[in-house]
Amino acid sequence: MRALLTGNEAIARGAWEAGVLFASAYPGTPSTEILENLARYGEVSAQWAPNEKVALETGIGASLAGARVLVAMKHVGVNVAADPLFTFSYTGVNGGLVLVSADDPGMHSSQNEQDNRHLGAFAKVPILEPADSQEAKDFVGLAFWLSETFDTPVILRITTRVAHGKSVVEMGERKEKGLAPFKVDPGKYVMVPANARQRHRAVEERMQKLREFSEEFSAKRIEWGRERRIGIITSGISYHYAREALGEEASYLKLALINPLPEKTITGFAGEVEELYVLEELDPVIETQVRALGLSVWGKELFSALGELSPELVVAGFRGNGGEDTAPPEGVIPRPPVLCAGCPHRGTFYVLNKLKVVVNGDIGCYALGVAPPLSAMHSIICMGASVSNAYGFQEAFRAAGEEGPEAVAVIGDSTFLHSGIPGLLNVVYNGGRTTTIILDNSTTAMTGHQDHPGTGATLKGDPAPRADLEKICRALGIKDVRTVDAYKLAELEAGIRAALQSEEPSVVIVRRPCVLLKGRGPKGFYEVKRDLCRNCRLCLRLGCPAIEVREEQVWINNTLCNGCSLCEQVCAFNAIVKGGEENE
Amino acid sequence: MNEGKGNILVVGVGGQGTILASKILAEVLLQAGYDVKMAEVHGMAQRGGSVVTQVRFDQRVFSPLIPKGEADYLLAFEKLESLRWLANLRPGGVVIVNDLELPPVSVLTGQAVYPQDIPVKLKDRAGTVKVVPAQKLARECGSIKSQNMVLLGVLAPFLGIGQGEWERAIAQIVPASTVEVNLAAFRAGWEQ
Numbered sequence: 173m174r175a176l177l178t179g180n181e182a183i184a185r186g187a188w189e190a191g192v193l194f195a196s197a198y199p200g201t202p203s204t205e206i207l208e209n210l211a212r213y214g215e216v217s218a219q220w221a222p223n224e225k226v227a228l229e230t231g232i233g234a235s236l237a238g239a240r241v242l243v244a245m246k247h248v249g250v251n252v253a254a255d256p257l258f259t260f261s262y263t264g265v266n267g268g269l270v271l272v273s274a275d276d277p278g279m280h281s282s283q284n285e286q287d288n289r290h291l292g293a294f295a296k297v298p299i300l301e302p303a304d305s306q307e308a309k310d311f312v313g314l315a316f317w318l319s320e321t322f323d324t325p326v327i328l329r330i331t332t333r334v335a336h337g338k339s340v341v342e343m344g345e346r347k348e349k350g351l352a353p354f355k356v357d358p359g360k361y362v363m364v365p366a367n368a369r370q371r372h373r374a375v376e377e378r379m380q381k382l383r384e385f386s387e388e389f390s391a392k393r394i395e396w397g398r399e400r401r402i403g404i405i406t407s408g409i410s411y412h413y414a415r416e417a418l419g420e421e422a423s424y425l426k427l428a429l430i431n432p433l434p435e436k437t438i439t440g441f442a443g444e445v446e447e448l449y450v451l452e453e454l455d456p457v458i459e460t461q462v463r464a465l466g467l468s469v470w471g472k473e474l475f476s477a478l479g480e481l482s483p484e485l486v487v488a489g490f491r492g493n494g495g496e497d498t499a500p501p502e503g504v505i506p507r508p509p510v511l512c513a514g515c516p517h518r519g520t521f522y523v524l525n526k527l528k529v530v531v532n533g534d535i536g537c538y539a540l541g542v543a544p545p546l547s548a549m550h551s552i553i554c555m556g557a558s559v560s561n562a563y564g565f566q567e568a569f570r571a572a573g574e575e576g577p578e579a580v581a582v583i584g585d586s587t588f589l590h591s592g593i594p595g596l597l598n599v600v601y602n603g604g605r606t607t608t609i610i611l612d613n614s615t616t617a618m619t620g621h622q623d624h625p626g627t628g629a630t631l632k633g634d635p636a637p638r639a640d641l642e643k644i645c646r647a648l649g650i651k652d653v654r655t656v657d658a659y660k661l662a663e664l665e666a667g668i669r670a671a672l673q674s675e676e677p678s679v680v681i682v683r684r685p686c687v688l689l690k691g692r693g694p695k696g697f698y699e700v701k702r703d704l705c706r707n708c709r710l711c712l713r714l715g716c717p718a719i720e721v722r723e724e725q726v727w728i729n730n731t732l733c734n735g736c737s738l739c740e741q742v743c744a745f746n747a748i749v750k751g752g753e754e755n756e
Numbered sequence: 757m758n759e760g761k762g763n764i765l766v767v768g769v770g771g772q773g774t775i776l777a778s779k780i781l782a783e784v785l786l787q788a789g790y791d792v793k794m795a796e797v798h799g800m801a802q803r804g805g806s807v808v809t810q811v812r813f814d815q816r817v818f819s820p821l822i823p824k825g826e827a828d829y830l831l832a833f834e835k836l837e838s839l840r841w842l843a844n845l846r847p848g849g850v851v852i853v854n855d856l857e858l859p860p861v862s863v864l865t866g867q868a869v870y871p872q873d874i875p876v877k878l879k880d881r882a883g884t885v886k887v888v889p890a891q892k893l894a895r896e897c898g899s900i901k902s903q904n905m906v907l908l909g910v911l912a913p914f915l916g917i918g919q920g921e922w923e924r925a926i927a928q929i930v931p932a933s934t935v936e937v938n939l940a941a942f943r944a945g946w947e948q
Contacts, residue, residue, distance in 0.1 A: 174786075176782055176783060176786045176792055176794070201798055202798060204798075205798075280797055280798075281798065304793075304820075332797075333795055333820060333821070336795065336796050336797065336798055337793060337794065337795045337796075337820040338782055338792070338793065338794035338795075338796075338820075339791075339792070339793045339794075339817075339820065340786065340791060340792065409819075409820075412818040412819045412820065413818075413819050413821070415818040415819070416818040416819035416823065417823075482819075482821050482823070482824075483819045483821060483823040484823050484824045487823075503839075503871060504836065504839050504840045504871075505836065505860050505862055505863060505868045505870070505871070506806075506860065506862070507769065507804075507805055507806040507836065507837070507840075507860040508805055508860075508861070509770065509802070509803040509804055509805030510803060510804040510805070510861050511803065511804075512771075512803060512804060537803060540803060543861070544861075544865075545865060618803075620798065709866075712864070712865050712866070715861060715865070717804055717861065717864065719864060720859055720863070720864045721863075721864060721865070721866045731900060
């Protein structure tokens, strides 16, 4: 059966076909849909974990029990899971384990564009890189075979264009693998120094065997062009850009296993062509290794290490005028993303802007609080960083004996449960008085509304115990915990002001479901009473996409308005009223 | 059948339903026997930002991204977005644009002015420009949310695939409760 699948759908299908019994992930663009799709297969226990470290550790447990396991995360998620990964590389697997690292060149929805291919050399694990959905599915099966044959976790590295690109896939059926027998083997699985020293040796031997195997690995291929002047070593989506740009004019060594590299194959290919190029997005990972073989090669001098490649950047690179990103067209106003009309985060940033405090932000939709006119965000680093950033900021002023500006942390419910909790515990432990604002919209919104331990439901849609944010904060030692309604500006402002004045660490939970959650948002819409509006434009400071200026007057677009009523609350002249029959 | 290949850019603002329309488009092309590739964007851009889906069909497709200046069709769910992506259209290509202005925040707050010369600029590059009152047509069909199907309906006749194949795909892909509205919207577009 043939179907048009995204890379993420294909990976889920490949995992199911390979007999995977357990899968875990924390949502993160562009990886999220892998687990969402795997959850549809009854044979697979598929779960959201609170964070990527927990996802991988649970997966390691399931592998030790003998199951085939898939764990998925975005590139920066692998940083969180790096601790178990690096030592799991030493123990090796029982049931095969594949870790999907979904990288985001171009940062469509990420805080950095780190190149996780470096993990191959760093964690000493094999990496497979598919170029389209068919390969994504097929490489999952190959990855499990490699994992069990060479006793190693395997990284399947994809990028946004593979994850979210659709292409045709020939599908297969599931082959049950069951559980490999569990054997007690402390020398292999208990990483105390004496055992780990032995396992390090095993890891180096494994990588040498993989290096030899890579030469005969049939998933790579050479495609000879009409002539052999230009030879391109490439893998992943870059292969398709190269084919698009140069077609039969060049010859291609298309890799599948990108760590370790097939050195003899590369040297042989180089010997057959006049000019050798490496085409890869982001860092010169392959290029550096090709140079180390003593080969003369063109790479990052021609093709940018910044952002994504594209067919036209490949063409420009070969012409020698590439590497530059394409400029936006002239005269076209940018359209950056904005907090939705009715977003329950808006009121918090309106108040924080008004109070002029330093805001340490976190990862989620609320990052959009940085945009004008709300402009209430001063740092964003990584998942969970807000609380520790805010505390450290305050502590520096305290240590210097200076009165610093007020600082707060702003973090979402899912992010708080992911990795905000240790930061908050640290505030209490070290005697800080940081105010932490938890924006609880009852979902993981930015990645497309996934459940988490605080929502009361699992990935499979089963009911689950609901983590109680107030009780968690109190258990960590925060006495000053208050919960306010995100749609009541006065209550919200009073709550934040009181927390800021508190002499002890405080938490303000600002609660309302995400406005995009069906059936859980406010009803109706608001409109401007022309006779009462003084055109003061205070309502524009909310940065709501439903409020616009047309012909020098303020209007509310009633198809966009979600009825949150914040504009009614900020209007000093009662000129904004609930729309509907009575006002028509 | 239009040389048996093509590149289609579907552009709009996050939340307008560009991904669903592209999904139907790609599925119909697959059923027609083409190799098809599609690139879409998820995540932050979907929060009211500029979004684009690229659909390519041919006997064999390599890059899922359309090389700049080689799109045959630009299906724009919003006027400013048609302008943003215009340089990606091949000269003489087809533009289908929703007669809808969604002002970006800088326009909403009076710091920038929504360009008024969009139709002229489109005609400078495109061979065919169709301006479609999709919002009005969708409302008449029962749901303003079905603008995406109206616009898909305007594009569909250009691609040389029968109306029946399109309607079958729509009925399969959209939620069951919205099939009738979406089919009506698609037909309203087809007749434009």
